[in-house]
Structure formats: structure tokens, C-alpha cells
Amino acid sequence: MSNQTELIKQLVEKRAAARLGGGEKRIADQHAKNKLTARERIGMLLDEGSFEEYGMFVQHRCTDFGMEKNKVDGDGVVTGMGTIDGRLVYVAAQDFTVSGGSLSESQAAKICKVMDMAVRNGAPMIAINDSGGARIQEGVNALAGYAEIFQRNILASGVVPQISGIFGPCAGGAVYSPALTDFNIMVKDTSYMYLTGPTVVKSVTGEDVDHEQLGGASVHSTKSGVAHFAAENEQDGIQTIKNLLSFLPSNNREEAPFKDSCDPAGRVDDALNDIIPDNPNKAYDMYGVIGSIVDDGIFLEVQKNWAKNIIIGFAHMNGRSVGIVANQPAVLAGVLDINASRKAGRFVRFCDAFNIPLVTLVDVPGFLCGTQQEYGGIIANGAKLLYAYGEATVPKVTVTLRKSYGGAHIVMSSKQLRGDINYAWPTANIAVMGADGAVGIVYSKELKAAATPEEKAALKEEKKKEYDELFCNPYKAASYGYIDDVIEPRNTRFRVIRALESLADKKLQNPARKHDNLPL
Numbered sequence: 382m383s384n385q386t387e388l389i390k391q392l393v394e395k396r397a398a399a400r401l402g403g404g405e406k407r408i409a410d411q412h413a414k415n416k417l418t419a420r421e422r423i424g425m426l427l428d429e430g431s432f433e434e435y436g437m438f439v440q441h442r443c444t445d446f447g448m449e450k451n452k453v454d455g456d457g458v459v460t461g462m463g464t465i466d467g468r469l470v471y472v473a474a475q476d477f478t479v480s481g482g483s484l485s486e487s488q489a490a491k492i493c494k495v496m497d498m499a500v501r502n503g504a505p506m507i508a509i510n511d512s513g514g515a516r517i518q519e520g521v522n523a524l525a526g527y528a529e530i531f532q533r534n535i536l537a538s539g540v541v542p543q544i545s546g547i548f549g550p551c552a553g554g555a556v557y558s559p560a561l562t563d564f565n566i567m568v569k570d571t572s573y574m575y576l577t578g579p580t581v582v583k584s585v586t587g588e589d590v591d592h593e594q595l596g597g598a599s600v601h602s603t604k605s606g607v608a609h610f611a612a613e614n615e616q617d618g619i620q621t622i623k624n625l626l627s628f629l630p631s632n633n634r635e636e637a638p639f640k641d642s643c644d645p646a647g648r649v650d651d652a653l654n655d656i657i658p659d660n661p662n663k664a665y666d667m668y669g670v671i672g673s674i675v676d677d678g679i680f681l682e683v684q685k686n687w688a689k690n691i692i693i694g695f696a697h698m699n700g701r702s703v704g705i706v707a708n709q710p711a712v713l714a715g716v717l718d719i720n721a722s723r724k725a726g727r728f729v730r731f732c733d734a735f736n737i738p739l740v741t742l743v744d745v746p747g748f749l750c751g752t753q754q755e756y757g758g759i760i761a762n763g764a765k766l767l768y769a770y771g772e773a774t775v776p777k778v779t780v781t782l783r784k785s786y787g788g789a790h791i792v793m794s795s796k797q798l799r800g801d802i803n804y805a806w807p808t809a810n811i812a813v814m815g816a817d818g819a820v821g822i823v824y825s826k827e828l829k830a831a832a833t834p835e836e837k838a839a840l841k842e843e844k845k846k847e848y849d850e851l852f853c854n855p856y857k858a859a860s861y862g863y864i865d866d867v868i869e870p871r872n873t874r875f876r877v878i879r880a881l882e883s884l885a886d887k888k889l890q891n892p893a894r895k896h897d898n899l900p901l
């Protein structure tokens with residue numbers, strides 16, 4: 382065997398050893414927990430044969446706690462580039478079979494390398510997290526490694542899409558990088574996100590809580606809103622990442638890819654002419670409207686089980702990727718509260734950063750009032766959504782279906798927040814508030830002065846009717862030009878598509894400044 386042949390044989394053997402990570406026993410343990418290995422995950426994520434790995438032979442440099450005898454090529458993370466549907470992406474998948482995927486200085490350097498490449502080359506960065514956090518044996522070097530990653534997450538924000546898969550326990554530093562990225566996809570029953578696990582919680586707060594209750598996908602997709610998607614299993618999680626990418630551009634200089642569809646742009650839907658109940662206090666399901674107007678009824682909903690009074694997600698309209706924001710009258714009457722404002726505010730900012738037009742469907746009775754909301758900061762949180770819409774320069778098309786009252790009217794992509802095209806259905810009510818509240822305030826003296834309860838009720842009814850006629854329609858707003866046109870509901874799809882097409886080359890810039898100061 383020539384020297385060269387021998388060296389090539391060594392390389393092949395070294396590669397094979399590196400591919401085994403922490404070894405067959407730990408891979409079997411990983412499978413026994415219903416989890417895949419880092420390489421199996423990358424294999425499912427990327428187009429076949431497209432993966433180019435970098436840093437396969439990187440090792441840690443720690444010599445404390447006997448770590449010099451515990452070195453594994455790759456050091457607990459698999460990094461590189463590949464394609465998804467033919468589009469370039471960069472990936473870093475932590476390998477739990479090597480020191481529980483914990484982050485060493487060297488592991489961090491590998492992750493940072495691909496993050497830098499993603500930004501330089503304008504491609505999405507996908508991190509699959511499965512890690513016990515900072516590698517304890519490396520002390521401050523591991524912390525420094527996390528800080529390097531966080532700094533890059535921050536600088537990449539709004540430049541390339543950053544997506545985090547949470548595919549195992551993620552503790553400590555392992556949760557903050559995902560928190561800085563655009564989307565977190567958790568896997569039900571096998572992934573957890575928390576600052577510290579149940580044992581530390583017990584010792585610090587005395588609270589008895591298990592992994593799932595503390596930071597499972599169920600918690601973060603329904604209570605905290607930290608997870609944008611809760612996947613049924615890892616395959617579903619990987620598919621969600623791919624679906625999500627199909628709506629996104631590769632970077633902030635590009636438009637999202639077009640998706641051909643056989644769904645005619647001019648399709649009308651008569652059912653929409655009957656969807657609004659006669660009783661203004663009766664709910665209907667906004668999903669019916671979204672499904673009716675988008676291409677092929679396909680809607681990728683984000684944070685679907687958190688703050689369900691507002692709906693956000695991606696769809697295509699005549700092939701163009703759009704971000705949909707819609708009040709949901711079927712949940713809390715579609716009111717804007719703290720969580721709904723945070724949810725939609727961040728989504729609007731994401732779409733704006735990545736040139737994705739916004740389609741806003743409005744049926745909102747107002748902001749939720751009361752001590753719980755005030756103490757929780759509804760003022761500052763509501764302002765986040767207001768700020769996000771006012772700041773956004775992407776095309777903004779708004780359709781008011783029914784209620785649009787007060788501050789919530791302004792917030793939901795109104796004309797004065799630079800809404801480009803604002804349509805209303807004939808069922809729209811655009812006013813400071815509904816008739817009941819308005820009459821109670823404007824005619825309080827007269828109502829108090831009524832001689833009998835019957836007289837009071839009759840006066841109230843009469844004034845409500847007057848108010849309804851004057852304000853509870855779209856024509857007052859249309860008469861001032863705040864609404865560009867009152868449209869037949871059945872025509873909503875093609876009117877919105879036409880609007881979006883007219884706005885395809887929209888140019889609008891905010892004033893130059895170091896950065897804005899949105900109410901965090």
C-alpha cells in the first residue's frame with residue numbers, strides 16, 4: 382500500500398469514527414429516547430447528497446477534570462452547509478451523544494463559523510439544539526462561547542432568517558440562542574427549554590415540577606409563547622422547518638420565492654357574503670376567511686395555540702408569499718391583549734425585515750381593559766404592535782370585516798399607520814367604540830335624568846340607533862378616505878391580490894438613525 386493510499390485509508394477511518402460521535406451505545410440510548418442523532422436530523426433536513434460538513438475533526442482543548450482523555454472528533458456538534466429545495470442553508474446540529482451536546486469553546490467556534498458564513502453568503506441559519514448547556518468542565522470558556530453565538534444571533538437578526546429546532550433537553554445557555562432567533566420549533570414529549578432543570582428549581586424555589594411541566598413543548602406553545610411550533614415528532618419538526626423556509630427569502634435583500642398555484646387569482650367565494658352574523662355579539666371563525674382568500678387554502682400558522690385571539694402565519698396569494706395577521710372573533714371576541722399584541726408585533730417585524738407583504742384582517746372590539754392587563758403592561762405591550770405596524774415599510778393591505786374600534790382600529794394597520802390599501806366590507810363598523818358604550822358616555826346626563834327605567838331604556842335604544850346609523854358602518858371612514866373602498870366580501874381574494882400586485886415595487890424608507898427604540 383502506497384503512503385498516499387494509507388493516508389486516505391486513515392482519513393476514511395477517521396471520518397467513520399467521527400460520524401459515530403459518542404459511540405454506538407450512546408446512539409442506541411438516543412434512539413431509545415425516541416430521538417434521532419444529529420446526523421440523522423441533518424440527513425432528513427437537507428436535499429439528498431447536498432451536505433458539506435465543516436469542522437469534523439475539531440476537538441475541545443480542555444484539560445481540567447480529566448477532559449484531555451475525553452476527546453471526540455467534532456466535539457458534540459455537526460456543522461456545515463447544504464440545500465433545502467435547492468436553496469442554500471447553513472446548519473449546526475448538536476450531538477447529544479458527546480457530553481450531552483454541551484457547549485465547549487471549540488463547539489461554539491464551529492457554530493460561529495457557519496453563522497458567519499450564513500450571513501456573508503445570505504443564507505438561512507438553522508440550528509438543531511439538543512444540549513445540556515454550557516460545558517461545565519470548561520467554565521468561563523463555555524460561557525464566552527455562548528456569548529459569541531448570541532452576539533452573532535443579534536447581528537444576523539433581520540439579515541438572514543434564523544430558525545431553531547429544539548430536539549432535546551435545552552438548558553441554560555442552550556435556550557437563549559433560540560430565544561434570539563426568529564422561530565423555535567419544539568418536539569412534543571422529547572424536547573424541553575428551561576433556564577435550569579427541575580432539580581435546581583426544587584433547590585432554589587422549593588417547587589416540585591417535572592421536565593414537561595417546566596419547559597415542555599406543551600408549555601412553550603400554549604403558555605409562554607416561546608415555541609412557534611410544537612411538532613408531533615422529529616420528522617414533523619424537520620418538515621415544519623422546510624415548510625417555513627418555503628415562505629421566506631434567503632436574506633433581507635431578496636424576495637421570498639414565488640410558488641406556482643392553479644388557484645385562480647380571480648376566484649370569488651360567495652360564502653364570504655354570508656359569514657358575518659347579524660348579531661354583532663356573535664362570533665364566527667376567521668380561519669374560514671383566511672382559508673377562502675389564500676392560494677389553495679394553504680396557511681402555515683405560527684404560534685397557533687398561544688394568544689388565540691389573534692391569528693398569524695404565512696400563505697401565498699397568487700404565488701406571492703404574505704404574512705397574515707387576523708383578529709379571531711371566535712376567541713375572546715378577537716380583543717387585543719398583552720399576549721396578542723406581543724405575538725402579532727414580533728410577526729409584523731419579522732415580515733417587514735424580510736420583505737414579506739402584510740395582509741391584515743380586522744375584526745377587533747378594542748384593547749382588553751382591567752387591572753390584570755394594566756398591571757401586566759398592556760400599554761407598553763399594545764404599543765409594540767402599534768410600533769411594529771407604524772414602522773413597517775413592506776406593502777400593507779388591510780381588510781376590515783366587522784368591528785374596528787378605538788385604539789385597536791388605529792393599531793391594526795390603519796391608513797394613518799401607512800396602510801397602503803385599506804378595504805372594508807359593508808358589515809364594517811369603524812368608530813371610537815361600539816354603540817352601547819358610546820351612548821352610555823355621551824348621553825349619561827340624559828339617561829340619568831330619565832323618569833322611569835322604561836323611559837331610560839327607550840332613550841338608550843333611540844340614541845344607539847342614531848349612533849349606529851352615523852358610525853356603525855364603513856362609509857363614514859370611507860368618506861374621509863381612511864378606507865379606500867368598500868368591497869363585496871366574495872371579491873376579497875382578487876381585490877387583495879390586485880392590491881398586492883400594485884404594491885410589488887413599493888419603495889418607502891424610514892428616517893436614518895442608529896436604531897429605533899421600540900417599547901420592549
Ligand code: HXC
Pocket residue numbers: 479480481482483512513514515516517518524527550551552553554555557576577578
Ligand atoms: C457537561 C454535561 C452537561 C453540561 C449534560 N452533560 N449536561 N456535561 N456540561 N452542561 C453530560 C452528562 O454528564 C452525561 O455525560 C451526558 O451529558 C448525558 O447527560 P445525562 O444527564 O445523563 O442525560 P439526561 O438524563 O438525558 O439529562 C439531560 C439534561 C441533564 C437534562 C440536559 O444532563 C442536565 O440537567 N444537565 C445540566 C443542565 C444545566 O443546568 N445546564 C446549565 C449549564 S449553565 P456522561 O459522560 O455521563 O454520559 C449554562 C449557562 C449559560 O448553560 C448561560 C448563558 C446565558
